[in-house]
Amino acid sequence: MARIFIVGSGVVGTATGKGFLHAGHEVTFIDVLPQRIDQLRSEGLDARDTLDLRAEPGAFLFLTLPTPNVGHRYDLSAFEAGSTSVGEALADAAEKHIVVVRSTVPPGTAEGLVQPLLEKYSGGRLGEDFMLASNPEFLRAASAVEDFRYPWMTVIASRSARTRERLAELLLPFGGEMRFFSDPAEAEFVKxxxxxxxxxxxxxxxxxxxxxxxxxxxxxxxxxxxxxxxxxxxxxxxxxxxxxxxxxxxxxxxxxxxxxxxxxxxxxxxxxxxxxxxxxxxxxxxxxxxxxxxxxxx
Missing domain, CATH: 1.10.1040 (N-(1-d-carboxylethyl)-l-norvaline Dehydrogenase; domain 2)
Structure with missing residues (x-):
């Protein structure tokens, strides 16, 4: 059983978290909207407004934050805020965690935005204090939960071979074809x-x-x-x-x-x-x- 945190609990985050719960993993949902937290709690789910990693074993931290467009560009403000909060939580972590970018983001976001923010606010270094990966979602809004539980394609990318292996171990039981990349930007481009x-x-x-x-x-x-x-x-x-x-x-x-x-x-x-x-x-x-x-x- 893996320890999983879902950072951003909208449609993608909720479907991802519920899919992992159904597979027997321990899942906590993190969100900044009180009404969303209340809704998740009303369903008997563990939902919080703050990420606390001080007493947690090595976990997977899935970033499922909104990335809307503003004209002809992505608005990554929520992603910046979420990555900052994860970095702050990593500063107090006793174990090494894997941060997974799951939202649809422009190619280069994991290493060009997320990694610098995690390092800045955690005081740690990629590879030494935390790991980073990309695992883009392929979920349809009308059937997100079912799509997660029965994927037709799973894409995993990380500079670390061991991180790719650990994500594969987590996601392989769901089935579907798996594709691996060593550059997170390639997986982001795929989506x-x-x-x-x-x-x-x-x-x-x-x-x-x-x-x-x-x-x-x-x-x-x-x-x-x-x-x-x-x-x-x-x-x-x-x-x-x-x-x-x-x-x-x-x-x-x-x-x-x-x-x-x-x-x-x-x-x-x-x-x-x-x-x-x-x-x-x-x-x-x-x-x-x-x-x-x-x-x-x-």
Whole structure:
């Protein structure tokens, strides 16, 4: 049985903590909102407003704090406050604890923000006095508890091999495929790309829906067919090699041609235009690098 603290007890934190409780671990929820603490306590859960590690054995401290956006940037103020409070608690700790960044954060947050704050307020050093890892969540709001208990993917990252092993031991019983990284920024990037990919796919089919409406066609059977016919849908490895623009006979022809079709029906397709623009930019970059290489050889 592991000792676990959930720092930030919103949807993600509550689902994470309840999942660990169901697996038989000892869990304490930490939050700054009195109403949230009262709600958790009304469910018979151990919820507190202060993290105290003075009498605790080596524990896992999961940071599940909110990271909303403000315009085109993440607001990490709650993450800074939470990391500061954890650092202060670590200053009084007699044992070495593992701090786990579980929230969705921009790549580089664990080592660029959390680690300096933990070291500043604990007076300790990473590796000597505490450990640090990234374990991004893949929970849907409507089914967060079930998603935690039955994950399809678990991502663990830490500079420390032993820390990766300990997190794997904790999370392996839940099942699902496990992926390991030595750089926490890679795991943080995974979660950001995961969400952006989902958003892009939704916007793609919404743009296609606008076209289908203009043409008087029903999109659902078309989309369901493409989901089976397009290699980008059924092959998870298709198109993921970065630095290689698409080419060949079909993709350039149909992306450009479909933009012309949209023009004839008076419909703008900003996502498709962006697809073409990104590909053109990358193709130009690849050509320039090839020319430079040829010049060097010559």
């Amino acid at each position: 950001c790309a995961h969400n952006i990919y989902n958003a892009t796919k939704i916007s793609f089919w919404n743009e296609m829906w606008l076209v289908s409406q203009s043409l008087g066609l029903e999109l659902d059977p078309i989309a369901q067919t493409v989901a089976r016919s397009a290699e980008g849908s059924y092959n998870p490895l298709y198109g993921i090699r970065g630095g290689a623009p698409y080419g060949g006979a079909c993709l350039p022809k149909d992306t450009q041609g479909f933009l012309g079709l949209a023009d004839t029906i008076g419909l703008d397709m900003p996502l498709l235009r962006a697809v073409v623009a990104v590909n053109d930019t990358l193709a130009e970059k690849v050509d320039q690098e090839a020319d430079a290489l040829t010049a060097d050889v010559a």
